[in-house]
Amino acid sequence: MEYERRKIPVIIGIIxxxxxxxxxxxxxxxxxxxxxxxxxxxxxxxxGYILPSAYSVAAYIASRNAGRVTHIAxxxxxxxxxxxxxxxxxxxxxxxxxxxxxxxxxxxxxxAVMSLMQYPMAGLQDYFKYRxxxxxxxxxxxxxxxxxxxxxxxIYQRYLGLLLAQGLDPRHAAHxxxxxxxxxVFSLFPIGMTGFWASAAWLASRRTQGVYxxxxxxxxxxxxxxxxxxxxxxxxxxxxxxMGVGLLIAIHAIPKMPIWNWWGFALAFWxxxxxxxxxxxxxxxxxxxxxxxxxxxxxxxxxxxxxxLMLFIGLLILLYGFLNAFTGNAPFTVIGVSPExxxxxxxxxxGWLGVGALTLAFLLLVIVRGWYKTRLPEGAEKTSQLxxxxxxxxxxxxxxIESYVHLFWVPAIRLDEENPYGFMAFFPDxxxxxxxxxxxxxxxxxxxxxxxxxxxxxNEFATTLSVFVGMLADAPEExxxxxxxxxxAALARLPFEQRVKHVKGMIDGLNALPDExxxxxxxxxxxxxxxxxxxxxxxMLKAMDQALFFAT
Amino acid sequence: MLWILFLFIVILGAVxxxxxxxxxxxxxxxxxxxxxxxxxxxxxxxxxxxKMLEG
Numbered sequence: 001m002e003y004e005r006r007k008i009p010v011i012i013g014i015i016x017x018x019x020x021x022x023x024x025x026x027x028x029x030x031x032x033x034x035x036x037x038x039x040x041x042x043x044x045x046x047x048g049y050i051l052p053s054a055y056s057v058a059a060y061i062a063s064r065n066a067g068r069v070t071h072i073a074x075x076x077x078x079x080x081x082x083x084x085x086x087x088x089x090x091x092x093x094x095x096x097x098x099x100x101x102x103x104x105x106x107x108x109x110x111x112a113v114m115s116l117m118q119y120p121m122a123g124l125q126d127y128f129k130y131r132x133x134x135x136x137x138x139x140x141x142x143x144x145x146x147x148x149x150x151x152x153x154x155i156y157q158r159y160l161g162l163l164l165a166q167g168l169d170p171r172h173a174a175h176x177x178x179x180x181x182x183x184x185v186f187s188l189f190p191i192g193m194t195g196f197w198a199s200a201a202w203l204a205s206r207r208t209q210g211v212y213x214x215x216x217x218x219x220x221x222x223x224x225x226x227x228x229x230x231x232x233x234x235x236x237x238x239x240x241x242x243m244g245v246g247l248l249i250a251i252h253a254i255p256k257m258p259i260w261n262w263w264g265f266a267l268a269f270w271x272x273x274x275x276x277x278x279x280x281x282x283x284x285x286x287x288x289x290x291x292x293x294x295x296x297x298x299x300x301x302x303x304x305x306x307x308x309l310m311l312f313i314g315l316l317i318l319l320y321g322f323l324n325a326f327t328g329n330a331p332f333t334v335i336g337v338s339p340e341x342x343x344x345x346x347x348x349x350x351g352w353l354g355v356g357a358l359t360l361a362f363l364l365l366v367i368v369r370g371w372y373k374t375r376l377p378e379g380a381e382k383t384s385q386l387x388x389x390x391x392x393x394x395x396x397x398x399x400x401i402e403s404y405v406h407l408f409w410v411p412a413i414r415l416d417e418e419n420p421y422g423f424m425a426f427f428p429d430x431x432x433x434x435x436x437x438x439x440x441x442x443x444x445x446x447x448x449x450x451x452x453x454x455x456x457x458x459n460e461f462a463t464t465l466s467v468f469v470g471m472l473a474d475a476p477e478e479x480x481x482x483x484x485x486x487x488x489a490a491l492a493r494l495p496f497e498q499r500v501k502h503v504k505g506m507i508d509g510l511n512a513l514p515d516e517x518x519x520x521x522x523x524x525x526x527x528x529x530x531x532x533x534x535x536x537x538x539x540m541l542k543a544m545d546q547a548l549f550f551a552t
Numbered sequence: 553m554l555w556i557l558f559l560f561i562v563i564l565g566a567v568x569x570x571x572x573x574x575x576x577x578x579x580x581x582x583x584x585x586x587x588x589x590x591x592x593x594x595x596x597x598x599x600x601x602x603k604m605l606e607g
Contacts, residue, residue: 011556105567219595220605263572270583278590285594290601297599310590317583330572332579482604 014119017075021111024051024082025146026096029103031085032150034094037158041188048147049195051081056137063128071124074136097154102262102330109269110143117226122215130210134202135227138234141199145265147192153260153328155188156181182257186433189257190440193242197444200238203231204452209463211512212470221471221483222285228464229280231456235448236393237272237318242445244319244401245326248410250438253418253427256411257434258326267331268321274314282307288464291378292502293483294490301374308370312362315397319404327410335408343409347422354407357399364396379461379505380498386454394449465505466512472524473517480520484528492536496543503540504547557595561588 028051035044055074062073088094098104117139120127159180163173202208209227216223245258287307290298297303324331335341343351369392376385404410405424411417413424428435472480472487491499510518529540561584568580598606 101572219602266568267580267583270587273587274590278587278594281594282590285602286599290599293601295599295601313586317586330576332576337576479605 010119010121014115017115017119018111020075020079020082021114022108024078024085025107025111025143026103027082027085027089028143029107029146029150030094030096031089032147033097033154034089034092036151036154037097039158041184044151045147045188045191047085048144048151048192051078051085052137052140052144052195052199054081055140056133059128059136059140060133063133071120071127074140075118078140102266103149106149106262106265106269107146109266110146114139114143117230121224122213126213128210130213130216130225130227132207132210132227134205134208135210135230138199138203138208138230139226141195142234144192144196144199148189148258149260149262149265151188151192152181152185152258155184156259178256178259179254181259182255182434185257186255186437190437193441193444196238197242197448200234200448201452203234204456204459206459208456209459212467212509214470214474217471220475220479221289221468223467223471225467226277228460228467229284230276232453232460233276233280235453235456237275239445239448239453240315240318240397240401241322242441242448243397244322244445246438246441246443246445247401247405248323248326248412248438250435250442251405251412251419251424251426252434252438253412253430255431255434256417259328261325261328261330263330264321264323264325264327266321268318268325271314271316271318271321274310274317279307279310279314282310284464288378288461292468292490293486294493299374301370304370304373305366308366308373312365315361315365315400319400323404323408323410341408341410343407346409346414350406350409350413350422353423354403354405357403357406361396361399361403364392364399368392369396377495377498379465380495380501383454386457387450390450390454394446397449462505462508465502466509469506469509469521470513470517473513473521477520477524480524481528484521484524485531488525488528488532488540489536491543492532492539496539499539499543500546503543507544507547557591558588561591 028047032044032047035041035047054077058077059074062070096103118131118136120131122130156177159177160173163176164170168176208231210225216225218224249257287298287303320335321331324335327335329335339345343354369389372389372392376389381389402424405413413419413422415422418430419425419427426435468487472483475483491502494502510521513521529537532540565581565584568577568584572580
């Protein structure tokens with residue numbers, strides 16, 4: 001098969017795509033903001049869902065049809081829907097409701113991610129083989145948070161404006177507006193969260209990952225394959241956001257819902273970048289690739305310690321950013337800075353509880369989880385082991401959220417919010433709707449982390465093994481022999497069950513290759529196996545037998 | 553080619569410093585420095601395997 005190679009540098013080709021996404025997101029946000037501000041909630045909700053839904057459907061239909069133009073049908077759909085939204089804005093005489101650069105910076109960040117992950121780096125001909133429709137749909141639903149970024153503050157501003165016009169003092173008006181906003185968004189918020197949740201949930205499907213396609217390597221044996229990183233990362237990040245925001249809603253003694261600040265998102269974004277692409281690439285390049293080639297230093301606790309430290313620091317940034325975003329504050333200006341948002345000023349025991357929870361989170365996420373991972377056979381973990389790994393992650397994250405609630409003395413635990421304890425507590429009798437909605441979001445987020453993420457991680461690893469075989473097939477013969485020798489030697493040292501799983505993954509990768517490439521790999525593989533010691537050769541042949549003839 | 557990531561971080565840092573009220577912008581700049589460190593470790597710091605593969 002003749003593969004189409006890219007003709008223009010990625011950095012040049014990606015710019016028009018970035019501009020399209022950026023402008024589209026600004027229009028999307030502005031239109032929804034104006035509609036919600038005017039109380040046209042159903043229209044706002046529809047505008048929120050139409051864009052990512054149409055885009056996903058277009059990608060799915062295009063993937064079933066051959067032809068280059070159909071392979072960019074989803075991009076064309078995005079531009080068309082955005083233009084239609086712009087036309088609606090003009091006809092209704094709406095303007096862009098930005099008060100500062102925050103919305104432009106925040107949408108630019110997300111547009112950069114969108115364009116990078118969906119740009120056809122290895123050409124259009126096989127586009128849907130390496131960017132599957134399910135992956136594309138998962139990616140385009142990530143910016144659905146823009147729905148919250150428009151709906152939450154606009155409804156608050158609508159009530160605030162009315163109350164100020166009635167002559168209420170600003171502090172009292174703000175307090176009342178938050179209550180009125182909460183009552184209106186108690187249904188709108190979970191409806192948006194349903195799409196937010198589902199678009200993460202389907203990433204656990206095996207169909208999210210594509211097959212090997214050449215032309216995606218940014219360095220030798222380092223492919224740009226977000227489908228091998230993103231599903232587990234998105235399930236985790238969305239799970240954390242839903243747990244955090246759910247808990248923040250559930251612990252109020254009076255009905256209260258989040259608002260929004262774009263600068264908070266602009267900071268949280270770097271937490272997401274740390275947790276998903278950077279930690280994912282670190283896992284691939286500094287961990288998995290080295291372990292697959294038998295580099296013993298990649299198996300130890302030290303190697304895992306830094307990875308888990310990345311997780312911890314990424315979470316610190318993410319949670320601080322979203323706490324600011326959902327409480328309507330600009331980071332580093334109010335939360336933790338002003339005495340009103342500092343537990344050590346307001347209620348020192350709550351501050352110390354926060355420090356204790358923070359320490360516990362560090363122990364669970366970095367020390368215990370890092371150690372536990374060294375005991376696991378990568379790629380052959382039992383379901384119970386995978387679950388325990390996620391449970392440690394969930395517990396550590398929960399502890400971190402709890403530490404933020406106390407350390408930053410969030411409004412829900414203050415006396416003036418009718419919490420008599422000054423600590424995190426639940427009030428299902430005083431605030432049943434807030435408690436129910438918050439609890440539902442918390443449980444939904446927990447399901448993403450505890451149930452669906454292990455499935456996604458398993459799929460990611462299986463595809464990583466098969467993509468590795470594809471890269472071997474396309475490597476120069478000398479390098480292929482060298483890598484294969486290291487790979488087989490590493491396999492021979494693995495425990496039997498783990499070796500079988502790895503070999504099974506490699507056979508799947510081989511079967512997905514065209515005949516000619518498969519022959520290249522098979523030839524090198526036979527040569528390398530023939531050079532093994534008799535014991536290692538028998539071990540490898542047994543594993544191949546098992547992988548070929550028995551279900552593993 | 554990957555060096556462009558650093559350029560991006562520097563430009564972004566400048567944009568943040570201009571658009572965001574200082575000294576709070578320092579918090580952002582520290583965050584960006586953390587990201588730059590990670591990019592260096594992941595893409596530029598070579599271990600035995602990457603030395604072998606990339607020469």
